[in-house]
Amino acid sequence: MLLKAIKILLSFIILIFISCKTDSKENVIKKPNIILINVDDLGWKDLGFMGSSYYETPNIDALAKEGLVFTNAYAGAANCAPSRACLISGLNTPRHGVFTVSPSDRGHTKTRKLIPIKNTKHLNDTIYTLPEMLKSAGYITANFGKWHVGDNPLKQGFDINIGGSSRGNPGKNGYFSPYNIDYIKDGPKGEYLTDRLTKETISFVKKHKDTTFFIYLPYYTVHTPIMGKEHLIEKFKNKKGIDGQNNPKYAAMIASMDKNVGKLLAALKNNGLEEKTLVIFTSDNGGIRAISHQDPLKAGKGSYYEGGIRVPLIIKWPNNITANTITNQNVSNLDFYPTLQNIVQPEKRATLLDGLDLNPILKGEKIKSRDLVFHFPVYLQSYSKGHDGSRDSLFRTRPGSVIISGHWKLHHYFEDNALELYNLQDDISEKQNIADLHPKKADKLYKKLEAWRLKTKAPLPTEKNPDYSSEFEKQQKKHQ
Missing domain, CATH: 3.40.720.10 (Alkaline Phosphatase, subunit A)
Structure with missing residues (x-):
């Protein structure tokens, strides 16, 4: 009787093991x-x-x-x-x-x-x-x-x-x-x-x-x-x-x-x-x-x-x-x-x-809310001078960084240290720079941008180009 009981118990354990193994396979997400x-x-x-x-x-x-x-x-x-x-x-x-x-x-x-x-x-x-x-x-x-x-x-x-x-x-x-x-x-x-x-x-x-x-x-x-x-x-x-x-x-x-x-x-x-x-x-x-x-x-x-x-x-x-x-x-x-x-x-x-x-x-x-940051410490010339819709007719982008925080977007340009602030919810076309209207917001985003650049060790171009000529640049823009 004891031997029979042991056999029944072992059979039951094996069935449970097989059942659990089958269930685990079915539950695995491929x-x-x-x-x-x-x-x-x-x-x-x-x-x-x-x-x-x-x-x-x-x-x-x-x-x-x-x-x-x-x-x-x-x-x-x-x-x-x-x-x-x-x-x-x-x-x-x-x-x-x-x-x-x-x-x-x-x-x-x-x-x-x-x-x-x-x-x-x-x-x-x-x-x-x-x-x-x-x-x-x-x-x-x-x-x-x-x-x-x-x-x-x-x-x-x-x-x-x-x-x-x-x-x-x-x-x-x-x-x-x-x-x-x-x-x-x-x-x-x-x-x-x-x-x-x-x-x-x-x-x-x-x-x-x-x-x-x-x-x-x-x-x-x-x-x-x-x-x-x-x-x-x-x-x-x-x-x-x-x-x-x-x-x-x-x-x-x-x-x-x-x-x-x-x-x-x-x-x-x-x-x-x-x-x-x-x-x-x-x-x-x-x-x-x-x-x-x-x-x-x-x-x-x-x-x-x-x-x-x-x-x-x-x-x-x-x-x-x-x-x-x-x-x-x-x-x-x-x-x-x-x-x-x-x-x-x-x-x-x-x-x-x-x-x-x-x-x-x-x-x-x-x-969770987070900021999107872009860093571009280089130059990229225009495709179609005066028709790229960019800030500068000679370049699609001059060196700078950008941060998007919620609906707010801040551009920081390295050459002239200029800031552009836009509320993308109201102005998705980025037509009106409102940095002067919202100086606290611009300053807050700028500090976030600086902290991010420090954290990521983002390189900043600081050396002036000896070949630069404001007069030449003016003439080039004039001929657009």
Whole structure:
């Protein structure tokens, strides 16, 4: 009898163990596949769901309805390399030293009052990158497109790379095969680069659908040279433009990009991966104002007015994010790293990150109030002199820092120590500098900015440029 009782007890314990083990497996949340689409130079208002009536983006508009739209999303910087460095490292510009696309002394030497801080061209190899963190969490990582923060993404956390190197654009006539970019084989003559990168991405999805993957899809489009497919260019030539959005070649590029995003999203669905995949869609900085206006935002790429740093952002994560929702909370591409790190729980975590975890927002909650800070101790010459919408007709940006605190925004320029203060809730176009009307607010934000620069050891240009000529500068501005 005793032996029988022991056998029954052991059987019961085994059943409980098996039951608990099964329950634990069922309760484990599988890490999502992650796709981060980072379009190059796509403006805040260059999409239908953001208010454009000229550009046609039905697939991205549909994505917006399936996910969470961020109306106040910011890039980490106003032009390509520094913004991408912020996204990939999770660190603000003073921590990695990539302030611009090299060199830092852009524009005519006689129009620069200061010697700019020397620029770092690429992310240092010691920086623990976003793809490296995801590899630590068991992800297969792949890059399809523009890298621009190193010579080869394979050295900075990627298992697969198609088309990514130190190049910042596809080069002359570069959107049609034969290509000018590195790490890609030429396709059939006339093949469109955006189509090719998407084709490679979809092929990867099909091959690795039974794994957990991270895809970084930084399209070269819609960066210059502006080159679209002829039939689409003809289509938009016959469509009336509005409010500075009227370039048929640029519209053709956006249409092709949108079609390819649609192809990728369809591939996820067809391979049973839609419910298992977190998709982020954004841009690396504002659009070029000479090509496309972002009204009511001021200026464009390269400027630290809103048109240069606000970007479109959608995050879709089925069963985790409520579809067709909008948030106006201030976020930055610096936030992607900590957000994804908290989702995937890697073995090796990044210990220092400048962004915030956005998971509360993804769940419909509020995140703690924080400031967004931008530091640009270098020069960036104008695109279209007198037509960039910037403070200075000769430069998109002169050396300075910017802080956004709630609805308030303060610009501090190093050459003349000038301050510009705006209330973005009342004046999103940054038309009226109210620093003199609100000196206490300006002083408070300036002190916050100084404290941040001290904390991050942000370098300040203080050495005067001996070549500077006020008379020459005056003449240059006169001829605008």
